[in-house]
Amino acid sequence: MFPLDLLSGAEPSASPDSPLLAHLNEEQLAAVTLSAGHALILAGAGSGKTRVLTTRIAWLLQTGQATPAGILAVTFTNKAAKEMSARLSAMLPVNVRGMWIGTFHGLCNRLLRAHHQAAGLPQSFQILDTQDQLSAVKRLCKQHNVDEERFPPKQLQYFIAGCKEEGQRPGDVAVSDPDTRRKVEFYQLYEEQCQREGVVDFGELMLRSYELLRDQPHLRAHYQRRFQHILVDEFQDTNRLQYAWLKQLAGDEVEGRMQAHGSVIAVGDDDQSIYAFRGARVGNMADFVREFDVQRQIKLEQNYRSFSNILDSANALISHNSRRLGKNLRTTQGPGEPVRVYEAHTDLAEAQWIVEEIRQLVKNDGFERQEIAILYRSNAQSRVIETALFNAAVPYRVYGGLRFFERAEIKHALAYLRLLENPHDDTSFMRAVNFPPRGIGARSIELLQDAARSSGCSLSDAVTAVPGKAGANLGAFVAKIEVLREQTQGKNLRQIIEAVLDASGLIEHYRNEKEGADRIENLQELVNAGESFVTQEGFGRDAVALPLDEHGQALRQSPVSQGLDPSLPVLDEVLPVLQPQGGIVDIDTGETLSPLVAFLTHAALEAGDNQAQAGQDAVQLMTVHASKGLEFDAVFIGGMEEGLFPHENAMNDSGGLEEERRLMYVAITRARKRLYLSHSQTRMLHGQTRFHIKSRFFDELPESALKWITPKQQGFGTFMPQGGGGYGSAGYGGGRGQGGWGGKTETFASPPVPPQKAAPGHGLSAGTAVFHNKFGEGKVLAIEGTGDDARAQVNFPRHGTKWLALAIAKLTIVD
DNA sequence: ACTATCCGCATTTTT
């Protein structure tokens, strides 16, 4: 099967001065060239972590220690996953598609689609994002007359998500009090609802695929054998379930020790663990070392980002934390400028000082605006700063707004699209049924829900049971969807979306709305998104789900593998296949996910870009959390006050202060050249002026690296309370979350576009009658893609409409 | 069904 001998014994064949390894420092080199076995890499801020990770993969491939199919690299964000793929393909002429590089949720999705039957899901299951989940919870609350005072939907949602993150099904939750019992009951009901509707939430994606691996020995064996090299990014941010999931893939646990097949490399930084509040467990690092019997720990402490005054400050600060694995950043750069500290009288004066400093930086020191960031602990702090920037006509951009796929108008359009795919998706039904308004009010909905409940069916199916005018309106809506479904048969994604926008009346509705122009523009952008999703290079590629025997061995090879780069050794089993729409191909039947389902999945899993767009010439405003992983020439951290930073709410639970300190550590280490800290004696908070003393973190910084700036004696002019703040929400930089979705500039070279093969003479076109071994006779509705990508949408009278990969499906033309 | 108004609430957030 795979070359075991290569993995266990043989020395790497690449010479140490291979160009791949050039310019790596000693610790980086050690990490990159680790021989087989588990390892923990403590990667300090700015230590070249991503570089090490990607070079490691490249080195494994180049030295023949691994094949693309044997690698699993998992990250938290799509951005990180994309960056890894991009850098990798810039390094090696490697087929990135063969590798499983993605987010936890993205990879879980892939597993579940490929093995949907074993996982007990429809292949086209839809994914609920946090908004969808909340509306599903609310709907369920209403249906079961839950006292929403005692059990706020938000809290129930939080409870459910929390349980899943801990790997707990309703039956696993320890019930200590009546309230918890009620919540667990609700959790149970929620699960049943999701299952009935064929939808999964983010937590479910993780939990379900964990259970899949846990409960299906042959699948587990298969993937364990396949993934000889597992690499985990930001390991300090993993929650309990994610770690458990990784363990399933890595090997079997015997008496608390992992009997692993390949090797697991966990990369993380305990000092940058700032997500405990959402279930991240730094303790996973220690558990990993113990359970995997990790022999190698490498610290990446050489920092390539900041001058030493900044670094010294970070080191000194974080040394006040007790529970640390221990790490100290160093640099070969000089001290640089001192860290400037400013004490303002009011929050407004603080903001004005920041703005003034920024103007100086740009004017006198040649700093680029997009290389300057203003960081704060909580979003509310941005307001004053925005005002000041706006008044000074300094372009800026705020992060943290709604992302593309989260916008209301987009969610509405997606709801229609989802209903086309699955009429029983009640969440989407509820969203679409009366938007745009079509005379279906709360009363009608209530009747419908009652009907659905009493007959145990979906809202869509219950429509016929509603009498009178309400029933007629509802019937018209369902009919409209059905007609639309008919009409879009055989249409491509772009045409489907256009049809939905038209038939739903969404465009029409927004045309009549005074603020609707932006929304229409976004809806147009959705059409483009659909278009590029199918056409463009660079979207998620997925795997062929091969039939496996009871030992997890593949029963058959994928014929598609023959079309791939022959120079790369290919593992048996699950092989990559070109599926621009990111589909999964069932090798038995050739069935692929419809482009629409793939697109909807993409929309749920990747809400759109929120991150920096290069060359925007705008000062960057964001929370400290949002700044993690980024770097800037100059960084301002405002609101350095007791109660704000460290935040008062964080001081309750144990470890709260330490997490705040790590947060501050993250903030400091974002800066390359200049760091400015400021605090204000007075601050408008919740409508009241509050007095704050300066943050204790100042006392933890080295006096020698700081330079205190006292405010100049100012006249009243500077202290003027803001009168009539009648500026629009759109700031100079375009306001929050401006169009990040399509056509962004890539920081790294995009993967080489493989030459398009000429379409093989499959001789199919719309209308052709074909025969399939399993599905019988059918009629071709549409063809998409070329070469190995080509797939046909075929309507089988008995099995419905399916997308089939022509490279795999055995279709014969019937005359 | 849509708008006006009032009340309560206010770290951090990716998938």
Add this chain to the structure above:
DNA sequence: TGCGGATAGT
């Protein structure tokens, strides 16, 4: 202070 959600009024 300023927002979102829920309610009451047309």
